[in-house]
Structure formats: C-alpha cells, structure tokens
Amino acid sequence: MYSKQIKIQNKTGLHARPASEFVSQAGKFKSKIELQRVGEEDKYNAKSIIMLLSLGLAQGEEAVLYADGEDEKEAVETLADLIASFKE
Amino acid sequence: MRLVGKPVSKGVVIGEVLLYEPFKATPVVTYIEKSNVEQAVRAYEETRARAKAELDELEARMLERDPDKAAIIYAHREILLDPAMDEEIRNLIQNDLMSPDAAIDQTYSTYIMVLGKSKNEMMRERASDLRDVKTRLLRCWAGEKEQNLSSLEKPVIVVADDLYPSDTVSLDRENVLGIVTQVGGATSHTAIIARSYEIPAVLGIPNAMTKLTAGEQVVLDAVTGEVITGSGEEELAAYRAKAEKVKAELLETKTYLATEPVTTDGRHISVRLNVAAANDHELSGAEYADGCGLFRTEFLYLNGDHLPTEDEQYETYKKVLEAFGDKPVILRTMDIGGDKQLDRLELPKEDNPFLGIRGLRLSLVRPELFRAQIRAALRASVHGNLRIMMPMVGALDEIRKAKAFIAEQGAALDAEGIPWNHEVPVGIMIEVPSVALIADLVADEVDFVSVGTNDLTQYLCAADRMNPAVKPYYQDYHPGVFRMLGHIAKTFGAAGKPVSVCGELGGDTLAIPVLVGLGIDKLSMGLASMAAAKRVIRGLNMDEARALAEEVKNMKTETEIRARLEAFAAR
Structure with missing residues (x-):
C-alpha cells in the first residue's frame, strides 16, 4: 500500500474532462486505486468515473490517493502529477 | 385509405x-435460480458487449460527421465500462440472484439518483448520460434494435x-x-x-x-x-x-426571399425574422429581413449543460445584433415555463404550467437570472439596434416592476463604468387577454408591443395548445382572435406605438392579408416562412386587405373564416 495526500487546484475540480482523463489513466495500472476525501471514512474506487463523480472533489479540497498492488508507487506518483497538471 | x-x-x-x-424500458424485478447464475452472468456480459459494439460503431460514424456527438458517445462508453457499476451488477446477479436486467436497472437507477441530487450542474448532466446508457443496455438485453x-x-x-x-x-x-x-x-x-x-x-x-x-x-x-x-x-x-408542381411552386416562392415586401399600392410591410437558435443558418436570413422581430433567448437556457452566464449571454446577443447591423433586434427575455420546462431551475411542479410561473413572472421571482440576462443585454446594446421585450405580461404593475429592474441594472452598469445604450426601447408581448383589453392604459408605459398569437389564442380560447384532445377548441382563425388583434392594432396605433405580430400567425400566408388589413404593418416569422409571406404581400393591395379584415371580423365561425381566406388566397 502506498499513499499520498493531494489537493485539487484546478477550477473544474475532479469533474467532467479532468475526471475522465484521471479515470482513463488510473485504468492503466494494475493496482487497486482509491481516493478518500480528507476527514471522511469512505474510500472511492478511482478507476470508476461514476465513483469519482459521486465523490465530487472540488477546487481547494484535499484527498488521499491510495494504491495497492505491484505498480502502486508509480500509480500514485503518476496520478498525483496528473491532478496537479489540470488547468481547466 | x-x-x-x-x-x-x-x-x-x-x-x-x-x-x-424508440425503446421504452419496463424492467420488473425478477430472480433467478442459483444454478443459473453462471448463465445469467454470461448473458449480462453479452448484453454489455452488444451495447459496447453499438457505441463503437456510432462513435466511428460520428467522428467525421459530428465530433461533438462523438464526444458524448465516448462518455457513454466510459460509463458502460465503469468497473464500479460493473462489479455492483455482477454482485446483484451472483449474490442476490437478481436477473441481469433487474440488476442493471437497480444499479444505474441508484447512481442516477445520487448524481441527479448533486448541487453540481455538470454532475446532474451526467445523470442523463447514465439514463441513456441504462436504456441502451436494457434495449440490448431485450434484443431490440436501436432506432434513431x-x-x-x-x-x-x-x-x-x-x-x-x-x-x-x-x-x-x-x-x-x-x-x-x-x-x-x-x-x-x-x-x-x-x-x-x-x-x-x-x-x-x-x-x-x-x-x-x-x-x-x-x-x-x-x-x-x-x-x-x-x-x-x-x-x-x-x-x-x-x-413536381409543388416543388416548382416552392422554388418560385423562394425567389421572393430577396424582394421588398411592398403591396401593389406601395405600402411597405416590415417582414422580420424570428431567431430561436442564433446559428449561422438562421442568421443568414438577416439580410432579407427588416430586423429581428423576436429573438427567443430560451435556447441559451435549454441547451448546454449549465445556466448561461452573463458573459456567455453577452457574446450571443452581440453576435445576433451584429448580424442585423443597424436593423432593430427585439430581444425577448427568457420565456421559460409553460411547455418549456427547465429541470435545473428546480421550480415547484404546477398543475397548470401555462397559467403558472412563466415568462416575466419567473424572471421576477428569480432576480439572479433576470439580472444576468438584463446586464448582458444592456452591455450588448452598444453593438447594434437593441430592443427589450418581456413575455407573459398581464398587468401594468408587472411592466413597472420590470422597467424599474432594467433601470436599476443600467444604473449599476453606469456605476461600474460599463457603456450601454441608454435609449434602448422596452416593450411587451401581448399574449394575456387582460393586458390586451387595457391596451389604452398600457400604451403610455411601453415603447412597442408584439403579439404572440400562439399564446394569445390559447388563453383566449382556454385551450391548452399542447393537449391534442382540445385541438378543435384551439382555433387559429377564431373570430375572437381577429377582433382582439384589431383592438390591439387600433389602440396602440392611435397612441403611436408600433405593433407587430410575431406568433405563428405572422408567417401564415392565409392570415397575412387580414393582419395587414387590421393595420398591423410589422410581421415576424421563421426564415422558412419569409419568402412565401413576401410573395403574399407583393400580391396584395391595402383596400382589399382592409375590406377582407372587416369581413372576417364579422364572420361567425372559424370554418367560415378559413374558407373565406382560402378563397381569397386563390383569387
């Protein structure tokens, strides 16, 4: 298990195109990947667009990104970078 | 037959x-035998594969024809292949022994509900994508072909x-x-x-x-x-x-598009364009029109995935104003309600929406929407010849409230140093009979009026224009409609206030001679009706039009009037 705290910087949040891009990247890793809003208990399947939308992370919110599996470290680092790179 | x-x-x-x-899904919750689980899972997988194949094919076809649509298809496939929902559906089949269609229905319905309740606009929009994918899956399950x-x-x-x-x-x-x-x-x-x-x-x-x-x-x-x-x-x-003959006739009519709408005795009748989508096709009519007599702004609210911002509205209004150059453009403020419902406004459900909160009534109870629209319109006013018109007005105090609201927004723009045309004329739609009957009292307080005949007729005849059962009672050519139009034209005309007709009747070739005869010299219509309308006007002289109007006002039934108008057209 590997994890990292991230903060949503872009205006749209983890919705629409950014969410779509995130899910398609997450799907490329073998590890189980989850997102959890800081201060909450529920973990959401980060390979699911529906789960991601239900989680609804908005600009300024913080979350923890978890991965568990053979490529966990690479998965978390790549996806954290992706979130930081969102502009719209 | x-x-x-x-x-x-x-x-x-x-x-x-x-x-x-189009396929309508009606799944019933049914259960399977434990021994059939494997078979049911396979059936689910096959259904999902069929749905995916359809989406793949659709996307390939749309990529060249319509990239926007291809993007929607892409989003649908993303939902279809969603691992979380997939897992849930499999669990319902394997553990709860639900039949695949029931499992699909339950899983999707849950998320549709969750997303539908979201405060976020974009997420609520996704709920409708989920609904589409659910229907596709259930249709594939039922083995029915897609119809579109x-x-x-x-x-x-x-x-x-x-x-x-x-x-x-x-x-x-x-x-x-x-x-x-x-x-x-x-x-x-x-x-x-x-x-x-x-x-x-x-x-x-x-x-x-x-x-x-x-x-x-x-x-x-x-x-x-x-x-x-x-x-x-x-x-x-x-x-x-x-x-062949009708085709040739329609082609000939088309040649009238670029002609001047003038009667045989030299009276120019202003023929204006109704704008409802502001796309290039529609705006291509601007050069043949004497202006835009009705710029419907509802499409801004009904299309797209969010309510239009002030800036987005400003850009659209500017585009339309520029398309018409110095010709007048009558912008009608949002006419939501009635048959044009907007779920995202989350308005209380009404038993009689046509008699409910619609048009200006809605603008007045949702000032944040009205403010954005008026500010956008006033800001755009420097780009052309703008007029503002309010729909669904029934009494003078509503007009006063709306005008005060517009003045307030104008003052705010002044305070912010944003330029706008301080002379923008403000008028109303005449649709509600009560305001038509007090035309003499209203005339002083408006700069112009335009008659929306579709709604005026429905309110005069007390017949819901969306209800086919009362279609015989909704009479376009009811003598009462023509009498009312005569009253409106005469009263506002006497006060020097321009009167136009922008409802369906304005582009109706049978009705145009009567409207002109009643003294209405401004007609607004869709681009498709314009050539035929000009053709009628160019074959008309004012004396015969006035005589026809007098005659029609005194006819007793719609049937009689229709027969007379058809005979007149064939004269």
Missing part, C-alpha cells in the same frame, strides 16, 4: 413508411407518435422524405423543425402508428394534409406530377 391531419410544412412525397418507436433518425439506411417517411428535440437535432435530412406524427400542430417543435429543414410534414393524425405498416409505400400530401395508402399506378403518377 386516407388519413387526414394538419399540414405544417408543404410538399408532396412518395416513400416507404418507417414506424419510429440520425443515420438511416434509405429514404423513408418517418411516422411517429411525436418527435422530441433529441430526435430532430441529429435528423438525417437526406433520408427523411417526410414526417407524420400522431400529436402536434402548427406551433409544435416538430412543425418548426420540419419547416426549417423543408421536409414535408403532416401532424396530428391519431392512430397513424397503428393504421400504417412499416415498409409500405404511401403518398404524403402535405398540401392537403393527407396520407394515402394503397394507391394504384395511375394515382401514383398523378401524385408524382403534383409533387
């Missing part, structure tokens, strides 16, 4: 019937109960020869689309779906409003000849 309905878009065509019946009108294999006459904007937005214009529907009249969405695409259409034929057979050859005569089946060779030949 001859079926009769209302012709709403002229033309005669012969072709094969396509019965258009966006890419047809061969030319057909589409027969449907009704067509929705989602059906017509991507209509395969090359292969839809004609349209027949069971419901709908001249003012319906289908009618407007059919005219703008120049597809012959007859609407309001009850039981058309059961009386016509898929694949049979029929004649659609959208001049007389008939669908004829079982024609022999001789009859077919006669209709082919008629089709």
Whole structure:
C-alpha cells in the first residue's frame, strides 16, 4: 500500500474532462486505486468515473490517493502529477 | 385509405413508411435460480458487449460527421465500462440472484439518483448520460434494435407518435422524405423543425402508428394534409406530377426571399425574422429581413449543460445584433415555463404550467437570472439596434416592476463604468387577454408591443395548445382572435406605438392579408416562412386587405373564416 495526500487546484475540480482523463489513466495500472476525501471514512474506487463523480472533489479540497498492488508507487506518483497538471 | 391531419410544412412525397418507436424500458424485478447464475452472468456480459459494439460503431460514424456527438458517445462508453457499476451488477446477479436486467436497472437507477441530487450542474448532466446508457443496455438485453433518425439506411417517411428535440437535432435530412406524427400542430417543435429543414410534414393524425405498416409505400400530401395508402399506378403518377408542381411552386416562392415586401399600392410591410437558435443558418436570413422581430433567448437556457452566464449571454446577443447591423433586434427575455420546462431551475411542479410561473413572472421571482440576462443585454446594446421585450405580461404593475429592474441594472452598469445604450426601447408581448383589453392604459408605459398569437389564442380560447384532445377548441382563425388583434392594432396605433405580430400567425400566408388589413404593418416569422409571406404581400393591395379584415371580423365561425381566406388566397 502506498499513499499520498493531494489537493485539487484546478477550477473544474475532479469533474467532467479532468475526471475522465484521471479515470482513463488510473485504468492503466494494475493496482487497486482509491481516493478518500480528507476527514471522511469512505474510500472511492478511482478507476470508476461514476465513483469519482459521486465523490465530487472540488477546487481547494484535499484527498488521499491510495494504491495497492505491484505498480502502486508509480500509480500514485503518476496520478498525483496528473491532478496537479489540470488547468481547466 | 386516407388519413387526414394538419399540414405544417408543404410538399408532396412518395416513400416507404418507417414506424419510429424508440425503446421504452419496463424492467420488473425478477430472480433467478442459483444454478443459473453462471448463465445469467454470461448473458449480462453479452448484453454489455452488444451495447459496447453499438457505441463503437456510432462513435466511428460520428467522428467525421459530428465530433461533438462523438464526444458524448465516448462518455457513454466510459460509463458502460465503469468497473464500479460493473462489479455492483455482477454482485446483484451472483449474490442476490437478481436477473441481469433487474440488476442493471437497480444499479444505474441508484447512481442516477445520487448524481441527479448533486448541487453540481455538470454532475446532474451526467445523470442523463447514465439514463441513456441504462436504456441502451436494457434495449440490448431485450434484443431490440436501436432506432434513431440520425443515420438511416434509405429514404423513408418517418411516422411517429411525436418527435422530441433529441430526435430532430441529429435528423438525417437526406433520408427523411417526410414526417407524420400522431400529436402536434402548427406551433409544435416538430412543425418548426420540419419547416426549417423543408421536409414535408403532416401532424396530428391519431392512430397513424397503428393504421400504417412499416415498409409500405404511401403518398404524403402535405398540401392537403393527407396520407394515402394503397394507391394504384395511375394515382401514383398523378401524385408524382403534383409533387413536381409543388416543388416548382416552392422554388418560385423562394425567389421572393430577396424582394421588398411592398403591396401593389406601395405600402411597405416590415417582414422580420424570428431567431430561436442564433446559428449561422438562421442568421443568414438577416439580410432579407427588416430586423429581428423576436429573438427567443430560451435556447441559451435549454441547451448546454449549465445556466448561461452573463458573459456567455453577452457574446450571443452581440453576435445576433451584429448580424442585423443597424436593423432593430427585439430581444425577448427568457420565456421559460409553460411547455418549456427547465429541470435545473428546480421550480415547484404546477398543475397548470401555462397559467403558472412563466415568462416575466419567473424572471421576477428569480432576480439572479433576470439580472444576468438584463446586464448582458444592456452591455450588448452598444453593438447594434437593441430592443427589450418581456413575455407573459398581464398587468401594468408587472411592466413597472420590470422597467424599474432594467433601470436599476443600467444604473449599476453606469456605476461600474460599463457603456450601454441608454435609449434602448422596452416593450411587451401581448399574449394575456387582460393586458390586451387595457391596451389604452398600457400604451403610455411601453415603447412597442408584439403579439404572440400562439399564446394569445390559447388563453383566449382556454385551450391548452399542447393537449391534442382540445385541438378543435384551439382555433387559429377564431373570430375572437381577429377582433382582439384589431383592438390591439387600433389602440396602440392611435397612441403611436408600433405593433407587430410575431406568433405563428405572422408567417401564415392565409392570415397575412387580414393582419395587414387590421393595420398591423410589422410581421415576424421563421426564415422558412419569409419568402412565401413576401410573395403574399407583393400580391396584395391595402383596400382589399382592409375590406377582407372587416369581413372576417364579422364572420361567425372559424370554418367560415378559413374558407373565406382560402378563397381569397386563390383569387
């Protein structure tokens, strides 16, 4: 298990195109990947667009990104970078 | 067999019937035997694979034709392949022994509900994507083919109960020869689309779906409003000849588009364009029009995935104003409510929406929406010849409130140093009979009026224009409608305030001579009606128009009036 705290910087949040891009990247890793809003208990399947939308992370919110599996470290680092790179 | 309905878009065509019946899912919760679990999971997987194959094929086709649509298909596939929902569906089948269709329905419905309740606009929009994917899956489960009108294999006459904007937005214009529907009249969405695409259409034929057979050859005569089946060779030949004649006639009418709408005795009748989508096709009519008599702004609210911001509205208004140069553009503030419902406003449900919070009434209870629209309009006013008009006005205090609101927004712009035209005329739609009856009292407080005949007729006749059962009571040519129009034209005319007609009647070639005769010299209509309207005006002289108007005002029934107007047109 590997994890990292991230903060949503872009205006749209983890919705629409950014969410779509995130899910398609997450799907490329073998590890189980989850997102959890800081201060909450529920973990959401980060390979699911529906789960991601239900989680609804908005600009300024913080979350923890978890991965568990053979490529966990690479998965978390790549996806954290992706979130930081969102502009719209 | 001859079926009769209302012709709403002229033309005669012969072709094969396509019965258009979009799939409606009605899953019932059923359970399976434990021994059948594996088989059920496989059936689910096959259903999902079929749905995916459909989406793949659709996307490939749309990539070149319509990239926006391809993006929607992409999003649908993303939902279909969602691992979380997939897992949930499998669990329901394997652990709860639910049948696959019930499992699909339950899983999707749960997320549709969750997303639908979200405060975020974009997420609520995703709920409708989920709904589409759910329907696709359930249809694939039922083994039914997809029916859509966006890419047809061969030319057909589409027969449907009704067509929705989602059906017509991507209509395969090359292969839809004609349209027949069971419901709908001249003012319906289908009618407007059919005219703008120049597809012959007859609407309001009850039981058309059961009386016509898929694949049979029929004649659609959208001049007389008939669908004829079982024609022999001789009859077919006669209709082919008629089709050619009508086509030539329509082509000739088209040549009138660029002419000046002037009567034989030299009176210029202002012919203006109704704008409802502000796309290039529509705005191409600007050069043939004396302005825009009705700029419907609802599309900004009804399309897209969020409420239009002030800046987005400003850009659209600017575009329309610039398209018309120095010709007047009458912007009608949002006319939401009635038949144009907007879920995302989350308004309380009303038993009688046509008599409820719509038009200006809605603007006044949702000042944040009204503010954005008025600010956008005033800011755009420096780019052309803008006029602002409010719909659904019933009394003077509403006019005063709206004008005060507009003045307030103008003052705020001044304070922010944003330029706008301080002379923007402000007027109202005349649709509610109460305000028409006090025309003399209203005249002092408005700069102009425009009559929305569709709603005026429905309120005068107390007949819901969306309810086919009361269609016989909704009478376009009711003598009361013409008397009311006469009163409006005379009273506002006497006060020196311009009167125009922007409802369906304004572009109705039979009614135009009467309107002109009643003293209405400004007509606004869709681009598709403009050439024919100019043709009528150019064949008219004022004396005969006035005499006809007098005559019609004293006729007793709509039937009598219609016969007289048809005789006049054929004179």
